[in-house]
Amino acid sequence: MSSVSLRDYAAVRLNELCRAVDFPGPRDEATRLFQEILGPGGYNSISDDPRWGSDVSDDRTPFEFSVAFDSDGTPTIRILIEPTAEHPSNLANMEVSKRILQALSNRLDFSLDQFTAIQDLFLPEDPQGKFAMWYSLVLRPNTPPSFKLYFNPEVRGHCNAPALVREGFQRLGFPAAYETVLRHAGRRGHHLDSYSFFTLDLRQHVRPRVKVYVSHHMAEEPTVRRAAEAVPNADPDQVVEFCRVSGGGTGLFAHRPLISSYSFVEGDTDRPSVYTLYVPIRDYVNNDEEARNRAAELMTRMDLDPALLDRALEAVARRPLTEGVGMIPHLSLRLGWPKPGFTVYLSTEAFAVCPPRRSALVS
Numbered sequence: 001m002s003s004v005s006l007r008d009y010a011a012v013r014l015n016e017l018c019r020a021v022d023f024p025g026p027r028d029e030a031t032r033l034f035q036e037i038l039g040p041g042g043y044n045s046i047s048d049d050p051r052w053g054s055d056v057s058d059d060r061t062p063f064e065f066s067v068a069f070d071s072d073g074t075p076t077i078r079i080l081i082e083p084t085a086e087h088p089s090n091l092a093n094m095e096v097s098k099r100i101l102q103a104l105s106n107r108l109d110f111s112l113d114q115f116t117a118i119q120d121l122f123l124p125e126d127p128q129g130k131f132a133m134w135y136s137l138v139l140r141p142n143t144p145p146s147f148k149l150y151f152n153p154e155v156r157g158h159c160n161a162p163a164l165v166r167e168g169f170q171r172l173g174f175p176a177a178y179e180t181v182l183r184h185a186g187r188r189g190h191h192l193d194s195y196s197f198f199t200l201d202l203r204q205h206v207r208p209r210v211k212v213y214v215s216h217h218m219a220e221e222p223t224v225r226r227a228a229e230a231v232p233n234a235d236p237d238q239v240v241e242f243c244r245v246s247g248g249g250t251g252l253f254a255h256r257p258l259i260s261s262y263s264f265v266e267g268d269t270d271r272p273s274v275y276t277l278y279v280p281i282r283d284y285v286n287n288d289e290e291a292r293n294r295a296a297e298l299m300t301r302m303d304l305d306p307a308l309l310d311r312a313l314e315a316v317a318r319r320p321l322t323e324g325v326g327m328i329p330h331l332s333l334r335l336g337w338p339k340p341g342f343t344v345y346l347s348t349e350a351f352a353v354c355p356p357r358r359s360a361l362v363s
């Protein structure tokens, strides 16, 4: 294994995951896109220390898989990726990300109008915070790959995040969105309810979609119940149940924050179409077997088959589930239009494994 590059490692992991969940069709194009988006940093060896402390994963691996299950069968695979430069910094990585975007849009013929409308807001000359621009590569069965761009609302500092989000929505044609988000997810002030991501979908011939993510530090159930109430058809009781099962009964999420996201698509004015709750389950279990069991319980409650989850885990795991924590960093519940969905996030631990906790952490 010693001189394996990150991009070769990434390709093997992706192909194993696709095979495990019977993802149909040729995987070569998806693999090539994945490697391209990793940028020049993808040529570095995984046996060296990572040159960039990517916030995508706890162990600094600059990519993370997720598998979204719905009752129709074949799951959707998504890959969150931070492109990195040969000599990485927020600025250098941002330049790499922009170059990749240009190349992709020329080749794959998607519009950059929305990106162009907000780039001067979110991509300043001296990007601050944890990252400048991430990608999500979305692989749906029998559909060409699509992309999502992640921007950092704190790229001009924590205090400027609310203004950036408000202006971003305004420029993209959702002038009433900010007030709704604030009223439902930002009630405790932006130190406790902080903006984590602002995202754009890049897809051909589909209605534009904008998402905002709010991290709820030190949250209890009423915070996410209130957040879910922004979305028509999202059942707040289901959100609360999801917190109870995934958090193992914890009342207060005092470690990594719960996160809410809202999707606004063309035609939405003040109310978003979709609410998603993300639970950082790795902070609320002792090891990944516990995380797997809670995920399986949630799937069963949603009439989904946990066998698919087990196959996905087997494809990603390079160690027993009890011997670490963090292979399953988050679980998420999606509510609203068109139907509920459940997603498991999978970390491939290219650089390091976080040891299991020996005693009950949940307080």
Ligand code: TRP
Pocket: 055, 056, 057, 058, 064, 080, 259, 278, 280, 329, 330, 345
């Ligand atoms: N690693 C970061 C975190 O845990 C960012 C991140 C990666 C994330 N994947 C995610 C956040 C999925 C929410 C959901 O916060």
